[in-house]
Amino acid sequence: MDDLRQSDPEGIRRRKADKWAFVPPGDRAESYAMLAERVRPVFAALDAPTILVAHGGITRSFLALYANVPGDEAVRTEIFHDRVLHVSKGRVEWV
Template sequence: MPPIVYIVRHGQTAWNAEFRLQGQADTELNALGREQASANGHKLSAQIPDPQGFDFVASPMLRTRQTMELARTAMGLDPTGYRTDPRLVEINFGDWQGFTMAELEARQPGSTHGRFHYKWDFLPPGAGAESYEMLLQRIRPWYEALSAPTVCVTHGGIVRALFRLIGKMPKSEAAALEVPQDRILRLSGDRLEWV
């Protein structure tokens, strides 16, 4: 059975606020995102009174590293005392990165139909693009290697993949899952719950 894991989505960015597909574009937190990150750090302190023995790991992207550092500061910890893992980066949207769905549809009518109707298995155009199923396979080895209590800062796509992988959530539900930026997800055994 895997150890307890607290999973935090990065705080809001300007692209989140504009509903842009961020994917692997290296965006930074906006003011609200910085507040969310610090608030989640305070919530983590309440959940983890003694963080000794916890592994702290983040996606190497700027917005997740900023979130981790603000959260650790709020916990009274050295902000730089964590590691990164490239398997935790967000899904790659290929040529669609940086666009809103409305912009993509305006450029090429009908191009977003597949994403709306078959979101889990949909593969955007462009080199390196991933489907959610491909993302799930990318993070499976990370999940299976968990050996210590962990605090993980990552992305919405990773959280959706975890709900499918661990919670056996149907594809359509996992793909459409809302992943808040101001709450913490706790994984205990094979149980996922928002705290």
């Protein structure tokens, strides 16, 4: 982020305006929205109790896709590294 602030201040403004859809520089870069679509089939294929270990972007994608959290809110949601996001019977909670 520090490098981006110096090299592309307009990019930082675009990111602040729409963090969910912002695509950072780089050939393989993707926005949170793109990430959510990429991982959607993985989530959709889960048909049994599952433990999924992933980084915050995946968690935010899950919240947007399956917990009815709007994307612009999902990107600002605190992701806990010392808790488990438990999902059961339509209920989503950190435990």
